[in-house]
Amino acid sequence: METPPDLQVYDLGHLGLVASILDQIGLVQTVDRFVGPRPGEKVSTGMALKAAIL
Template sequence: MEAELQVANLDHLGLVASVIDELGLVELTDEILPGHAQNCISSGRVVKAMLLNCFGFLSAPLYLFSEYFASKPVAHLLGAGIEAGHLNDDRLGRVLDALFESGTTMFF
């Protein structure tokens, strides 16, 4: 049985994702913003996706996030089991609301 070779273009997003991981931003965000059982993706991973989008030289509006990440290796950048469809505008909006409620000055 031959292994299937898959090629994905990370561009510079792999470096940005590595720096975010090195800083522990995902874990810090998950500590501050509690998750919910119905969430497919944690708040920290959503914030990481938003940062990757900002550093992607093309800032997609919330309703186009899924399309922006459709051509990216999402599982490699954000974590195993995460798909572009998990980054919908409802989930992103809920995380932004939670960030606002927690106090963005204290958070950042």
């Protein structure tokens, strides 16, 4: 009787794929263009939206 092969499975998740799609469609830049910068902000609105989606 043969022993089954030793397999390792890794869960890479979907975050890299979603982040890549958001970059390709230019979500951060589009939102930042519509909203504009705000005084004293350290993170742009577009980047905060991307983080919320992820």
